[in-house]
Amino acid sequence: AEISVVGLQSSGKTSFVNVIGSGQWSEDVVPTIAFNYRKVRKGAVTLKIWDVAGQPKFRSMWERYCNGVDALVFVVDSADQEKFDTACFELHQLLAQPNLTGVPLLVLGNKNDIPSHASVKDLIRDLQLDKIQDRPVSCYSCSMKSQHNLDIVLRWLSDRSH
Numbered sequence: 001a002e003i004s005v006v007g008l009q010s011s012g013k014t015s016f017v018n019v020i021g022s023g024q025w026s027e028d029v030v031p032t033i034a035f036n037y038r039k040v041r042k043g044a045v046t047l048k049i050w051d052v053a054g055q056p057k058f059r060s061m062w063e064r065y066c067n068g069v070d071a072l073v074f075v076v077d078s079a080d081q082e083k084f085d086t087a088c089f090e091l092h093q094l095l096a097q098p099n100l101t102g103v104p105l106l107v108l109g110n111k112n113d114i115p116s117h118a119s120v121k122d123l124i125r126d127l128q129l130d131k132i133q134d135r136p137v138s139c140y141s142c143s144m145k146s147q148h149n150l151d152i153v154l155r156w157l158s159d160r161s162h
Ligand SMILES: Nc1nc2c(ncn2[C@@H]2O[C@H](COP(=O)(O)OP(=O)(O)OP(=O)(O)O)[C@@H](O)[C@H]2O)c(=O)[nH]1
Pocket: 007, 008, 009, 010, 011, 012, 013, 014, 015, 016, 026, 027, 028, 029, 030, 031, 032, 033, 052, 053, 054, 055, 075, 110, 111, 112, 113, 114, 142, 143, 144, 145, 146
């Protein structure tokens, strides 16, 4: 399957791809410039992953790298509640693109190793996930640092593979 990983800067997109790709967690990840492309094999499934940059100047590129994928992964830093409004805006802006209609969405509330993180219930409310009607939506709380819930995230991705 081909997937795109988007979300605001520093939410943990590259960490996610590194952890599922090589099991490698690091505190020092450089901010992505434009995008990284990576193929990850998990059992019988090969994931082709576009890891797209989240800084404001790169956000207009998200649509281009999401075009034609089998699933969208939107990563949120669930401990950085001040950015939820911006994350919500950027997410819904992306989903409004006509060519992305129907593409399944996985929202990851990352960094749940940080005690003040928002719950899945908070994320559903603050990112207005219940307003999304034109595609399957899932939302999990997880941590790339502790690898919490990585198993269900991988299962979700494998289920979208063909
Ligand atoms: N505590 C904690 N820190 C994390 C976690 N995931 C990522 N980080 C840290 O968050 C910072 C940003 O991670 P990146 O993976 O570079 O974020 P990004 O979304 O790829 O950022 P851009 O490429 O700029 O869009 C790094 O210092 C990571 O080590 C997590 O689950 N817990």
